[in-house]
Amino acid sequence: MESAWRSSAFARDRSTDDIHMNAPQPSRFRFSTDDLAPEERFKVWSEGFVHRRMEMDFIDRSPGDLRFTVEFIPLGGVAAGIVRGTPSVFLRRPERDRNEALYMVINRAGRFRVVQRQQEFWLAEGDAAVFDNRQSSEFHCLEEGETWSLSLPRDALRHLVRDIEQTIERHIRADDPALRLLTGYLETLFGLGEIAEPELAGVHVADLVASALGARKEAQGLIEERSVRAARLRAVLDEITRRAGEPLLDPARVAETLGVSVRYLHRLLEDSGKTFSEHVLERRLDRAHRLLRDPRLAHLKISEVALESGFSDLSHFNRSMRRRFGETPSAVRAAAQRRENA
Incomplete structure:
Protein backbone atom coordinates (compact mmCIF):
# COMPACT_ATOMS: atom_id res chain seq x y z
CA MET A 1 0.00 0.00 0.00
CA GLU A 2 3.01 2.26 0.09
CA SER A 3 2.24 3.67 -3.33
CA ALA A 4 -1.07 5.00 -2.08
CA TRP A 5 0.77 7.08 0.46
CA ARG A 6 3.12 8.57 -2.09
CA SER A 7 0.30 10.70 -3.44
CA SER A 8 0.15 14.22 -2.15
CA ALA A 9 -3.31 15.31 -3.24
CA PHE A 10 -6.01 13.75 -5.36
CA ALA A 11 -8.34 15.47 -7.78
CA ARG A 12 -11.04 13.87 -9.87
CA ASP A 13 -10.46 14.13 -13.63
CA ARG A 14 -13.96 13.90 -15.14
CA SER A 15 -12.63 13.17 -18.62
CA THR A 16 -10.58 10.12 -17.69
CA ASP A 17 -12.35 8.88 -14.54
CA ASP A 18 -8.92 8.76 -12.94
CA ILE A 19 -7.31 10.25 -9.84
CA HIS A 20 -4.26 12.41 -10.31
CA MET A 21 -1.62 13.84 -8.01
CA ASN A 22 -1.20 17.56 -7.60
CA ALA A 23 1.86 19.42 -6.33
CA PRO A 24 3.13 20.70 -4.01
CA GLN A 25 2.84 18.08 -1.27
CA PRO A 26 0.63 19.22 1.60
CA SER A 27 1.31 18.57 5.26
CA ARG A 28 -1.93 16.58 5.43
CA PHE A 29 -4.05 14.85 2.86
CA ARG A 30 -7.71 13.84 2.97
CA PHE A 31 -9.80 11.93 0.47
CA SER A 32 -13.43 10.95 1.01
CA THR A 33 -15.98 9.20 -1.14
CA ASP A 34 -18.53 11.51 0.51
CA ASP A 35 -17.19 14.24 -1.78
CA LEU A 36 -18.32 12.26 -4.84
CA ALA A 37 -21.72 11.59 -6.32
CA PRO A 38 -23.10 8.22 -5.08
CA GLU A 39 -22.95 6.67 -8.54
CA GLU A 40 -19.26 7.56 -8.88
CA ARG A 41 -18.00 6.32 -5.51
CA PHE A 42 -17.28 2.68 -6.28
CA LYS A 43 -15.43 3.32 -9.52
CA VAL A 44 -13.32 6.18 -8.18
CA TRP A 45 -12.48 4.37 -4.93
CA SER A 46 -11.99 0.87 -6.33
CA GLU A 47 -10.26 1.64 -9.62
CA GLY A 48 -8.73 5.05 -9.04
CA PHE A 49 -7.60 4.69 -5.45
CA VAL A 50 -7.35 1.05 -4.37
CA HIS A 51 -6.39 -0.55 -7.68
CA ARG A 52 -4.06 2.09 -9.09
CA ARG A 53 -2.63 3.67 -5.96
CA MET A 54 -2.68 0.82 -3.45
CA GLU A 55 -2.06 -1.83 -6.14
CA MET A 56 -4.73 -4.03 -4.59
CA ASP A 57 -8.05 -5.56 -5.59
CA PHE A 58 -11.18 -4.43 -3.79
CA ILE A 59 -14.47 -6.16 -3.00
CA ASP A 60 -17.33 -4.07 -1.67
CA ARG A 61 -19.30 -5.73 1.15
CA SER A 62 -21.22 -2.62 2.22
CA PRO A 63 -24.88 -3.33 3.05
CA GLY A 64 -25.72 0.16 1.78
CA ASP A 65 -23.65 2.94 0.26
CA LEU A 66 -19.89 2.46 0.05
CA ARG A 67 -18.13 5.08 2.15
CA PHE A 68 -14.41 5.56 2.75
CA THR A 69 -12.35 8.40 4.16
CA VAL A 70 -8.55 8.47 4.11
CA GLU A 71 -6.55 11.03 6.07
CA PHE A 72 -2.79 10.80 6.16
CA ILE A 73 0.33 12.74 6.99
CA PRO A 74 3.54 12.29 4.98
CA LEU A 75 6.50 11.99 7.35
CA GLY A 76 9.52 11.89 5.09
CA GLY A 77 9.81 8.32 3.80
CA VAL A 78 7.12 7.13 6.21
CA ALA A 79 3.38 7.71 5.84
CA ALA A 80 0.88 7.53 8.69
CA GLY A 81 -2.84 7.60 8.14
CA ILE A 82 -6.33 6.90 9.40
CA VAL A 83 -8.68 4.93 7.17
CA ARG A 84 -12.40 4.78 7.91
CA GLY A 85 -14.74 2.68 5.83
CA THR A 86 -17.64 0.32 5.32
CA PRO A 87 -17.42 -3.52 5.11
CA SER A 88 -15.11 -4.68 2.34
CA VAL A 89 -12.15 -6.88 1.39
CA PHE A 90 -8.71 -5.71 0.25
CA LEU A 91 -6.70 -8.30 -1.68
CA ARG A 92 -2.94 -8.10 -2.21
CA ARG A 93 -1.59 -9.75 -5.37
CA PRO A 94 2.24 -9.87 -5.29
CA GLU A 95 2.60 -10.17 -9.06
CA ARG A 96 1.14 -6.69 -9.29
CA ASP A 97 3.18 -5.05 -6.54
CA ARG A 98 6.37 -3.26 -7.44
CA ASN A 99 7.48 -1.88 -4.09
CA GLU A 100 9.38 -3.25 -1.12
CA ALA A 101 7.43 -1.47 1.58
CA LEU A 102 6.15 -2.92 4.79
CA TYR A 103 2.65 -2.04 5.87
CA MET A 104 1.19 -2.01 9.38
CA VAL A 105 -2.49 -1.68 10.16
CA ILE A 106 -3.77 -1.12 13.72
CA ASN A 107 -7.41 -1.60 14.64
CA ARG A 108 -8.88 1.60 16.07
CA ALA A 109 -12.50 0.40 15.94
CA GLY A 110 -14.41 -2.41 14.27
CA ARG A 111 -14.00 -6.09 13.38
CA PHE A 112 -11.24 -7.20 11.00
CA ARG A 113 -9.83 -10.51 9.79
CA VAL A 114 -6.37 -10.96 8.30
CA VAL A 115 -5.33 -13.77 5.95
CA GLN A 116 -1.62 -14.19 5.22
CA ARG A 117 0.49 -17.02 3.83
CA GLN A 118 0.97 -19.00 7.02
CA GLN A 119 -1.80 -17.70 9.25
CA GLU A 120 -5.28 -16.28 9.62
CA PHE A 121 -6.41 -14.26 12.63
CA TRP A 122 -8.91 -11.79 14.01
CA LEU A 123 -7.59 -8.31 14.62
CA ALA A 124 -8.96 -7.19 17.98
CA GLU A 125 -9.22 -3.51 18.86
CA GLY A 126 -5.73 -2.16 19.46
CA ASP A 127 -4.05 -5.13 17.72
CA ALA A 128 -1.70 -4.64 14.77
CA ALA A 129 -1.03 -6.69 11.66
CA VAL A 130 2.18 -6.32 9.66
CA PHE A 131 2.13 -7.06 5.94
CA ASP A 132 4.85 -7.78 3.41
CA ASN A 133 3.73 -6.02 0.25
CA ARG A 134 5.52 -8.67 -1.84
CA GLN A 135 3.27 -11.46 -0.55
CA SER A 136 -0.38 -12.34 -1.06
CA SER A 137 -2.71 -11.27 1.74
CA GLU A 138 -6.32 -10.42 2.49
CA PHE A 139 -7.72 -7.79 4.82
CA HIS A 140 -11.40 -8.23 5.63
CA CYS A 141 -13.36 -5.31 7.10
CA LEU A 142 -16.41 -7.06 8.58
CA GLU A 143 -18.21 -3.96 9.73
CA GLU A 144 -17.78 -0.21 9.50
CA GLY A 145 -14.44 0.45 11.14
CA GLU A 146 -11.33 2.53 11.45
CA THR A 147 -7.62 1.74 11.38
CA TRP A 148 -4.23 3.34 11.72
CA SER A 149 -2.34 2.64 8.51
CA LEU A 150 1.45 2.91 8.27
CA SER A 151 3.68 2.47 5.26
CA LEU A 152 7.43 2.14 5.83
CA PRO A 153 10.38 1.52 3.49
CA ARG A 154 11.84 -1.92 4.13
CA ASP A 155 15.40 -0.60 3.93
CA ALA A 156 14.69 1.90 6.71
CA LEU A 157 13.85 -0.98 9.05
CA ARG A 158 16.31 -3.60 7.89
CA HIS A 159 19.18 -2.30 10.04
CA LEU A 160 16.89 -1.86 13.05
CA VAL A 161 14.92 -5.13 13.10
CA ARG A 162 16.46 -8.53 13.71
CA ASP A 163 15.68 -11.12 11.02
CA ILE A 164 13.29 -8.73 9.33
CA GLU A 165 12.19 -11.23 6.67
CA GLN A 166 11.10 -13.61 9.45
CA THR A 167 9.47 -11.01 11.67
CA ILE A 168 7.12 -9.41 9.16
CA GLU A 169 3.65 -10.82 8.50
CA ARG A 170 3.05 -10.57 12.21
CA HIS A 171 0.12 -10.26 14.58
CA ILE A 172 1.01 -7.92 17.46
CA ARG A 173 -1.34 -7.82 20.43
CA ALA A 174 -2.75 -4.58 21.81
CA ASP A 175 -1.01 -5.03 25.16
CA ASP A 176 2.46 -4.97 23.58
CA PRO A 177 4.26 -2.03 25.29
CA ALA A 178 5.99 -0.85 22.10
CA LEU A 179 2.73 -0.95 20.14
CA ARG A 180 0.94 1.03 22.84
CA LEU A 181 3.70 3.61 22.72
CA LEU A 182 3.38 3.80 18.93
CA THR A 183 -0.39 4.29 18.94
CA GLY A 184 -0.10 6.96 21.63
CA TYR A 185 2.49 8.78 19.55
CA LEU A 186 0.23 8.60 16.48
CA GLU A 187 -2.67 10.05 18.47
CA THR A 188 -0.45 12.97 19.41
CA LEU A 189 0.73 13.54 15.83
CA PHE A 190 -2.77 13.61 14.44
CA GLY A 191 -3.91 15.92 17.22
CA LEU A 192 -1.35 18.56 16.27
CA GLY A 193 -2.36 21.42 14.03
CA GLU A 194 1.02 21.38 12.29
CA ILE A 195 4.02 19.08 12.67
CA ALA A 196 7.18 21.16 12.93
CA GLU A 197 9.59 18.40 11.86
CA PRO A 198 7.73 15.72 9.87
CA GLU A 199 10.91 13.89 8.85
CA LEU A 200 11.94 13.53 12.49
CA ALA A 201 8.44 12.32 13.36
CA GLY A 202 8.83 9.73 10.59
CA VAL A 203 12.06 8.51 12.17
CA HIS A 204 10.27 8.20 15.52
CA VAL A 205 7.44 6.19 13.93
CA ALA A 206 9.86 3.86 12.13
CA ASP A 207 11.85 3.31 15.33
CA LEU A 208 8.70 2.52 17.32
CA VAL A 209 7.56 0.05 14.64
CA ALA A 210 11.00 -1.56 14.77
CA SER A 211 10.71 -1.83 18.54
CA ALA A 212 7.31 -3.53 18.22
CA LEU A 213 8.69 -5.97 15.62
CA GLY A 214 11.77 -6.74 17.68
CA ALA A 215 14.78 -4.46 17.45
CA ARG A 216 18.31 -5.71 16.96
CA LYS A 217 20.28 -5.69 20.19
CA GLU A 218 22.79 -3.20 18.78
CA ALA A 219 19.95 -0.88 17.67
CA GLN A 220 18.02 -0.85 20.94
CA GLY A 221 20.09 1.91 22.52
CA LEU A 222 19.74 4.11 19.43
CA ILE A 223 15.98 3.56 19.29
CA GLU A 224 15.60 4.27 23.00
CA GLU A 225 17.57 7.50 22.84
CA ARG A 226 16.27 8.72 19.49
CA SER A 227 12.58 7.81 19.57
CA VAL A 228 11.29 5.78 22.51
CA ARG A 229 12.32 8.50 24.94
CA ALA A 230 10.64 11.17 22.81
CA ALA A 231 7.46 9.12 22.53
CA ARG A 232 7.38 8.46 26.27
CA LEU A 233 7.87 12.15 27.01
CA ARG A 234 4.98 12.89 24.66
CA ALA A 235 2.87 10.31 26.49
CA VAL A 236 3.70 11.91 29.86
CA LEU A 237 2.75 15.38 28.61
CA ASP A 238 -0.47 14.09 27.06
CA GLU A 239 -1.40 12.36 30.31
CA ILE A 240 -0.72 15.55 32.27
CA THR A 241 -2.91 17.51 29.86
CA ARG A 242 -5.69 14.92 30.09
CA ARG A 243 -5.67 14.75 33.89
CA ALA A 244 -4.62 18.26 34.93
CA GLY A 245 -8.12 18.89 36.28
CA GLU A 246 -7.56 16.30 39.02
CA PRO A 247 -6.59 18.24 42.18
CA LEU A 248 -4.58 15.30 43.56
CA LEU A 249 -2.64 14.57 40.39
CA ASP A 250 0.98 13.78 41.18
CA PRO A 251 3.97 12.10 39.46
CA ALA A 252 3.24 8.71 41.05
CA ARG A 253 -0.25 8.56 39.52
CA VAL A 254 0.97 9.45 36.04
CA ALA A 255 3.94 7.08 36.28
CA GLU A 256 1.68 4.21 37.35
CA THR A 257 -0.70 4.83 34.45
CA LEU A 258 2.15 4.81 31.91
CA GLY A 259 4.01 1.89 33.47
CA VAL A 260 7.23 3.77 34.25
CA SER A 261 8.98 4.65 37.49
CA VAL A 262 8.61 8.08 39.08
CA ARG A 263 12.37 8.57 38.74
CA TYR A 264 12.26 7.83 35.01
CA LEU A 265 9.27 10.17 34.59
CA HIS A 266 11.28 13.02 36.11
CA ARG A 267 14.24 12.19 33.86
CA LEU A 268 11.97 12.38 30.81
CA LEU A 269 10.63 15.75 31.88
CA GLU A 270 14.16 17.12 32.15
CA ASP A 271 14.20 17.06 28.33
CA SER A 272 11.21 19.42 28.29
CA GLY A 273 12.95 22.02 30.45
CA LYS A 274 10.09 22.07 32.98
CA THR A 275 9.24 20.12 36.10
CA PHE A 276 6.12 18.03 36.60
CA SER A 277 4.56 20.74 38.77
CA GLU A 278 5.29 23.44 36.19
Whole structure:
Protein backbone atom coordinates (compact mmCIF):
# COMPACT_ATOMS: atom_id res chain seq x y z
CA MET A 1 0.00 0.00 0.00
CA GLU A 2 3.01 2.26 0.09
CA SER A 3 2.24 3.67 -3.33
CA ALA A 4 -1.07 5.00 -2.08
CA TRP A 5 0.77 7.08 0.46
CA ARG A 6 3.12 8.57 -2.09
CA SER A 7 0.30 10.70 -3.44
CA SER A 8 0.15 14.22 -2.15
CA ALA A 9 -3.31 15.31 -3.24
CA PHE A 10 -6.01 13.75 -5.36
CA ALA A 11 -8.34 15.47 -7.78
CA ARG A 12 -11.04 13.87 -9.87
CA ASP A 13 -10.46 14.13 -13.63
CA ARG A 14 -13.96 13.90 -15.14
CA SER A 15 -12.63 13.17 -18.62
CA THR A 16 -10.58 10.12 -17.69
CA ASP A 17 -12.35 8.88 -14.54
CA ASP A 18 -8.92 8.76 -12.94
CA ILE A 19 -7.31 10.25 -9.84
CA HIS A 20 -4.26 12.41 -10.31
CA MET A 21 -1.62 13.84 -8.01
CA ASN A 22 -1.20 17.56 -7.60
CA ALA A 23 1.86 19.42 -6.33
CA PRO A 24 3.13 20.70 -4.01
CA GLN A 25 2.84 18.08 -1.27
CA PRO A 26 0.63 19.22 1.60
CA SER A 27 1.31 18.57 5.26
CA ARG A 28 -1.93 16.58 5.43
CA PHE A 29 -4.05 14.85 2.86
CA ARG A 30 -7.71 13.84 2.97
CA PHE A 31 -9.80 11.93 0.47
CA SER A 32 -13.43 10.95 1.01
CA THR A 33 -15.98 9.20 -1.14
CA ASP A 34 -18.53 11.51 0.51
CA ASP A 35 -17.19 14.24 -1.78
CA LEU A 36 -18.32 12.26 -4.84
CA ALA A 37 -21.72 11.59 -6.32
CA PRO A 38 -23.10 8.22 -5.08
CA GLU A 39 -22.95 6.67 -8.54
CA GLU A 40 -19.26 7.56 -8.88
CA ARG A 41 -18.00 6.32 -5.51
CA PHE A 42 -17.28 2.68 -6.28
CA LYS A 43 -15.43 3.32 -9.52
CA VAL A 44 -13.32 6.18 -8.18
CA TRP A 45 -12.48 4.37 -4.93
CA SER A 46 -11.99 0.87 -6.33
CA GLU A 47 -10.26 1.64 -9.62
CA GLY A 48 -8.73 5.05 -9.04
CA PHE A 49 -7.60 4.69 -5.45
CA VAL A 50 -7.35 1.05 -4.37
CA HIS A 51 -6.39 -0.55 -7.68
CA ARG A 52 -4.06 2.09 -9.09
CA ARG A 53 -2.63 3.67 -5.96
CA MET A 54 -2.68 0.82 -3.45
CA GLU A 55 -2.06 -1.83 -6.14
CA MET A 56 -4.73 -4.03 -4.59
CA ASP A 57 -8.05 -5.56 -5.59
CA PHE A 58 -11.18 -4.43 -3.79
CA ILE A 59 -14.47 -6.16 -3.00
CA ASP A 60 -17.33 -4.07 -1.67
CA ARG A 61 -19.30 -5.73 1.15
CA SER A 62 -21.22 -2.62 2.22
CA PRO A 63 -24.88 -3.33 3.05
CA GLY A 64 -25.72 0.16 1.78
CA ASP A 65 -23.65 2.94 0.26
CA LEU A 66 -19.89 2.46 0.05
CA ARG A 67 -18.13 5.08 2.15
CA PHE A 68 -14.41 5.56 2.75
CA THR A 69 -12.35 8.40 4.16
CA VAL A 70 -8.55 8.47 4.11
CA GLU A 71 -6.55 11.03 6.07
CA PHE A 72 -2.79 10.80 6.16
CA ILE A 73 0.33 12.74 6.99
CA PRO A 74 3.54 12.29 4.98
CA LEU A 75 6.50 11.99 7.35
CA GLY A 76 9.52 11.89 5.09
CA GLY A 77 9.81 8.32 3.80
CA VAL A 78 7.12 7.13 6.21
CA ALA A 79 3.38 7.71 5.84
CA ALA A 80 0.88 7.53 8.69
CA GLY A 81 -2.84 7.60 8.14
CA ILE A 82 -6.33 6.90 9.40
CA VAL A 83 -8.68 4.93 7.17
CA ARG A 84 -12.40 4.78 7.91
CA GLY A 85 -14.74 2.68 5.83
CA THR A 86 -17.64 0.32 5.32
CA PRO A 87 -17.42 -3.52 5.11
CA SER A 88 -15.11 -4.68 2.34
CA VAL A 89 -12.15 -6.88 1.39
CA PHE A 90 -8.71 -5.71 0.25
CA LEU A 91 -6.70 -8.30 -1.68
CA ARG A 92 -2.94 -8.10 -2.21
CA ARG A 93 -1.59 -9.75 -5.37
CA PRO A 94 2.24 -9.87 -5.29
CA GLU A 95 2.60 -10.17 -9.06
CA ARG A 96 1.14 -6.69 -9.29
CA ASP A 97 3.18 -5.05 -6.54
CA ARG A 98 6.37 -3.26 -7.44
CA ASN A 99 7.48 -1.88 -4.09
CA GLU A 100 9.38 -3.25 -1.12
CA ALA A 101 7.43 -1.47 1.58
CA LEU A 102 6.15 -2.92 4.79
CA TYR A 103 2.65 -2.04 5.87
CA MET A 104 1.19 -2.01 9.38
CA VAL A 105 -2.49 -1.68 10.16
CA ILE A 106 -3.77 -1.12 13.72
CA ASN A 107 -7.41 -1.60 14.64
CA ARG A 108 -8.88 1.60 16.07
CA ALA A 109 -12.50 0.40 15.94
CA GLY A 110 -14.41 -2.41 14.27
CA ARG A 111 -14.00 -6.09 13.38
CA PHE A 112 -11.24 -7.20 11.00
CA ARG A 113 -9.83 -10.51 9.79
CA VAL A 114 -6.37 -10.96 8.30
CA VAL A 115 -5.33 -13.77 5.95
CA GLN A 116 -1.62 -14.19 5.22
CA ARG A 117 0.49 -17.02 3.83
CA GLN A 118 0.97 -19.00 7.02
CA GLN A 119 -1.80 -17.70 9.25
CA GLU A 120 -5.28 -16.28 9.62
CA PHE A 121 -6.41 -14.26 12.63
CA TRP A 122 -8.91 -11.79 14.01
CA LEU A 123 -7.59 -8.31 14.62
CA ALA A 124 -8.96 -7.19 17.98
CA GLU A 125 -9.22 -3.51 18.86
CA GLY A 126 -5.73 -2.16 19.46
CA ASP A 127 -4.05 -5.13 17.72
CA ALA A 128 -1.70 -4.64 14.77
CA ALA A 129 -1.03 -6.69 11.66
CA VAL A 130 2.18 -6.32 9.66
CA PHE A 131 2.13 -7.06 5.94
CA ASP A 132 4.85 -7.78 3.41
CA ASN A 133 3.73 -6.02 0.25
CA ARG A 134 5.52 -8.67 -1.84
CA GLN A 135 3.27 -11.46 -0.55
CA SER A 136 -0.38 -12.34 -1.06
CA SER A 137 -2.71 -11.27 1.74
CA GLU A 138 -6.32 -10.42 2.49
CA PHE A 139 -7.72 -7.79 4.82
CA HIS A 140 -11.40 -8.23 5.63
CA CYS A 141 -13.36 -5.31 7.10
CA LEU A 142 -16.41 -7.06 8.58
CA GLU A 143 -18.21 -3.96 9.73
CA GLU A 144 -17.78 -0.21 9.50
CA GLY A 145 -14.44 0.45 11.14
CA GLU A 146 -11.33 2.53 11.45
CA THR A 147 -7.62 1.74 11.38
CA TRP A 148 -4.23 3.34 11.72
CA SER A 149 -2.34 2.64 8.51
CA LEU A 150 1.45 2.91 8.27
CA SER A 151 3.68 2.47 5.26
CA LEU A 152 7.43 2.14 5.83
CA PRO A 153 10.38 1.52 3.49
CA ARG A 154 11.84 -1.92 4.13
CA ASP A 155 15.40 -0.60 3.93
CA ALA A 156 14.69 1.90 6.71
CA LEU A 157 13.85 -0.98 9.05
CA ARG A 158 16.31 -3.60 7.89
CA HIS A 159 19.18 -2.30 10.04
CA LEU A 160 16.89 -1.86 13.05
CA VAL A 161 14.92 -5.13 13.10
CA ARG A 162 16.46 -8.53 13.71
CA ASP A 163 15.68 -11.12 11.02
CA ILE A 164 13.29 -8.73 9.33
CA GLU A 165 12.19 -11.23 6.67
CA GLN A 166 11.10 -13.61 9.45
CA THR A 167 9.47 -11.01 11.67
CA ILE A 168 7.12 -9.41 9.16
CA GLU A 169 3.65 -10.82 8.50
CA ARG A 170 3.05 -10.57 12.21
CA HIS A 171 0.12 -10.26 14.58
CA ILE A 172 1.01 -7.92 17.46
CA ARG A 173 -1.34 -7.82 20.43
CA ALA A 174 -2.75 -4.58 21.81
CA ASP A 175 -1.01 -5.03 25.16
CA ASP A 176 2.46 -4.97 23.58
CA PRO A 177 4.26 -2.03 25.29
CA ALA A 178 5.99 -0.85 22.10
CA LEU A 179 2.73 -0.95 20.14
CA ARG A 180 0.94 1.03 22.84
CA LEU A 181 3.70 3.61 22.72
CA LEU A 182 3.38 3.80 18.93
CA THR A 183 -0.39 4.29 18.94
CA GLY A 184 -0.10 6.96 21.63
CA TYR A 185 2.49 8.78 19.55
CA LEU A 186 0.23 8.60 16.48
CA GLU A 187 -2.67 10.05 18.47
CA THR A 188 -0.45 12.97 19.41
CA LEU A 189 0.73 13.54 15.83
CA PHE A 190 -2.77 13.61 14.44
CA GLY A 191 -3.91 15.92 17.22
CA LEU A 192 -1.35 18.56 16.27
CA GLY A 193 -2.36 21.42 14.03
CA GLU A 194 1.02 21.38 12.29
CA ILE A 195 4.02 19.08 12.67
CA ALA A 196 7.18 21.16 12.93
CA GLU A 197 9.59 18.40 11.86
CA PRO A 198 7.73 15.72 9.87
CA GLU A 199 10.91 13.89 8.85
CA LEU A 200 11.94 13.53 12.49
CA ALA A 201 8.44 12.32 13.36
CA GLY A 202 8.83 9.73 10.59
CA VAL A 203 12.06 8.51 12.17
CA HIS A 204 10.27 8.20 15.52
CA VAL A 205 7.44 6.19 13.93
CA ALA A 206 9.86 3.86 12.13
CA ASP A 207 11.85 3.31 15.33
CA LEU A 208 8.70 2.52 17.32
CA VAL A 209 7.56 0.05 14.64
CA ALA A 210 11.00 -1.56 14.77
CA SER A 211 10.71 -1.83 18.54
CA ALA A 212 7.31 -3.53 18.22
CA LEU A 213 8.69 -5.97 15.62
CA GLY A 214 11.77 -6.74 17.68
CA ALA A 215 14.78 -4.46 17.45
CA ARG A 216 18.31 -5.71 16.96
CA LYS A 217 20.28 -5.69 20.19
CA GLU A 218 22.79 -3.20 18.78
CA ALA A 219 19.95 -0.88 17.67
CA GLN A 220 18.02 -0.85 20.94
CA GLY A 221 20.09 1.91 22.52
CA LEU A 222 19.74 4.11 19.43
CA ILE A 223 15.98 3.56 19.29
CA GLU A 224 15.60 4.27 23.00
CA GLU A 225 17.57 7.50 22.84
CA ARG A 226 16.27 8.72 19.49
CA SER A 227 12.58 7.81 19.57
CA VAL A 228 11.29 5.78 22.51
CA ARG A 229 12.32 8.50 24.94
CA ALA A 230 10.64 11.17 22.81
CA ALA A 231 7.46 9.12 22.53
CA ARG A 232 7.38 8.46 26.27
CA LEU A 233 7.87 12.15 27.01
CA ARG A 234 4.98 12.89 24.66
CA ALA A 235 2.87 10.31 26.49
CA VAL A 236 3.70 11.91 29.86
CA LEU A 237 2.75 15.38 28.61
CA ASP A 238 -0.47 14.09 27.06
CA GLU A 239 -1.40 12.36 30.31
CA ILE A 240 -0.72 15.55 32.27
CA THR A 241 -2.91 17.51 29.86
CA ARG A 242 -5.69 14.92 30.09
CA ARG A 243 -5.67 14.75 33.89
CA ALA A 244 -4.62 18.26 34.93
CA GLY A 245 -8.12 18.89 36.28
CA GLU A 246 -7.56 16.30 39.02
CA PRO A 247 -6.59 18.24 42.18
CA LEU A 248 -4.58 15.30 43.56
CA LEU A 249 -2.64 14.57 40.39
CA ASP A 250 0.98 13.78 41.18
CA PRO A 251 3.97 12.10 39.46
CA ALA A 252 3.24 8.71 41.05
CA ARG A 253 -0.25 8.56 39.52
CA VAL A 254 0.97 9.45 36.04
CA ALA A 255 3.94 7.08 36.28
CA GLU A 256 1.68 4.21 37.35
CA THR A 257 -0.70 4.83 34.45
CA LEU A 258 2.15 4.81 31.91
CA GLY A 259 4.01 1.89 33.47
CA VAL A 260 7.23 3.77 34.25
CA SER A 261 8.98 4.65 37.49
CA VAL A 262 8.61 8.08 39.08
CA ARG A 263 12.37 8.57 38.74
CA TYR A 264 12.26 7.83 35.01
CA LEU A 265 9.27 10.17 34.59
CA HIS A 266 11.28 13.02 36.11
CA ARG A 267 14.24 12.19 33.86
CA LEU A 268 11.97 12.38 30.81
CA LEU A 269 10.63 15.75 31.88
CA GLU A 270 14.16 17.12 32.15
CA ASP A 271 14.20 17.06 28.33
CA SER A 272 11.21 19.42 28.29
CA GLY A 273 12.95 22.02 30.45
CA LYS A 274 10.09 22.07 32.98
CA THR A 275 9.24 20.12 36.10
CA PHE A 276 6.12 18.03 36.60
CA SER A 277 4.56 20.74 38.77
CA GLU A 278 5.29 23.44 36.19
CA HIS A 279 3.61 21.41 33.43
CA VAL A 280 0.57 20.71 35.58
CA LEU A 281 0.22 24.37 36.59
CA GLU A 282 0.53 25.49 32.98
CA ARG A 283 -2.20 23.11 31.81
CA ARG A 284 -4.51 24.08 34.67
CA LEU A 285 -4.08 27.79 33.95
CA ASP A 286 -4.75 27.23 30.25
CA ARG A 287 -7.95 25.40 31.11
CA ALA A 288 -9.06 28.06 33.59
CA HIS A 289 -8.38 30.81 31.06
CA ARG A 290 -10.55 29.05 28.46
CA LEU A 291 -13.38 28.56 30.95
CA LEU A 292 -13.31 32.17 32.09
CA ARG A 293 -13.51 33.46 28.51
CA ASP A 294 -16.39 31.14 27.52
CA PRO A 295 -19.64 33.18 27.62
CA ARG A 296 -21.64 29.97 28.07
CA LEU A 297 -19.94 29.47 31.44
CA ALA A 298 -20.39 32.99 32.78
CA HIS A 299 -22.74 31.63 35.45
CA LEU A 300 -19.92 29.69 37.11
CA LYS A 301 -18.36 31.20 40.20
CA ILE A 302 -14.63 31.90 40.14
CA SER A 303 -14.18 29.25 42.81
CA GLU A 304 -16.01 26.72 40.61
CA VAL A 305 -13.75 27.52 37.66
CA ALA A 306 -10.73 27.04 39.89
CA LEU A 307 -11.95 23.67 41.14
CA GLU A 308 -12.90 22.55 37.63
CA SER A 309 -9.38 23.40 36.48
CA GLY A 310 -7.71 21.39 39.23
CA PHE A 311 -7.01 24.10 41.82
CA SER A 312 -8.00 23.34 45.41
CA ASP A 313 -6.63 26.63 46.83
CA LEU A 314 -8.40 29.76 45.58
CA SER A 315 -5.64 32.12 46.74
CA HIS A 316 -3.04 30.07 44.85
CA PHE A 317 -5.29 30.14 41.79
CA ASN A 318 -5.64 33.94 41.90
CA ARG A 319 -1.90 34.49 42.32
CA SER A 320 -1.04 32.06 39.54
CA MET A 321 -3.51 33.66 37.13
CA ARG A 322 -2.15 37.12 37.82
CA ARG A 323 1.43 35.92 37.39
CA ARG A 324 0.67 34.13 34.11
CA PHE A 325 -1.82 36.49 32.45
CA GLY A 326 -1.25 39.77 34.30
CA GLU A 327 -4.90 39.86 35.42
CA THR A 328 -7.09 38.38 38.11
CA PRO A 329 -9.62 35.70 37.09
CA SER A 330 -12.45 38.25 37.45
CA ALA A 331 -10.64 40.69 35.17
CA VAL A 332 -10.09 37.98 32.54
CA ARG A 333 -13.80 37.17 32.54
CA ALA A 334 -14.82 40.84 32.46
CA ALA A 335 -12.56 41.55 29.48
CA ALA A 336 -14.03 38.57 27.61
CA GLN A 337 -17.58 39.79 28.33
CA ARG A 338 -16.75 43.28 27.04
CA ARG A 339 -15.44 41.80 23.78
CA GLU A 340 -18.55 39.65 23.52
CA ASN A 341 -20.84 42.67 23.93
CA ALA A 342 -18.88 45.00 21.67
